[in-house]
Amino acid sequence: EELRALLACARRGGHRHEISTRLHRFNAWCADSRLPELERLAGTIEAWWPEVLGFLQTGLTNAGTEATNRTVKTAARTAYGFRNLENQRRRVRFACTRRQRRVTVC
Known part of the structure; x- marks a missing residue:
C-alpha cells in the first residue's frame, strides 16, 4: 500500500515534499517488516529511483x-x-x- 501511495503522487502533480514523505514511509515500512521480499523491493526501487522519480514528476513512461x-x-x-x-x-x-x-x- 505504501508503494501505491508513492506512485499515486504522479496523479497529483509529483510535488517534491509529498514524494519524499511517501518514499520515507515506504522505506520505513519495508525495513520494519523484516521480510526479505520487501527489502528486495525497496532495493529495486532505490536502484531505479531516477526513472521512478522521472515518472512521478512527469507522469510519462516508456x-x-x-x-x-x-x-x-x-x-x-x-x-x-x-x-x-x-x-x-x-x-x-x-x-x-x-x-x-x-x-x-x-
Missing part, C-alpha cells in the same frame, strides 16, 4: 516503446526461418504498423 519492442521480437520470432530475409523484415513492419492501416471492406 511503455509504448517497450510494447513496440515486444511486438518486433514476437514478429521476428514468428517469421524466423523465412528463406528470404526481406520477407522477415516485411512481417515485422506489418506487425508494427497494424494500427495505422485502414480496414478494407470486402
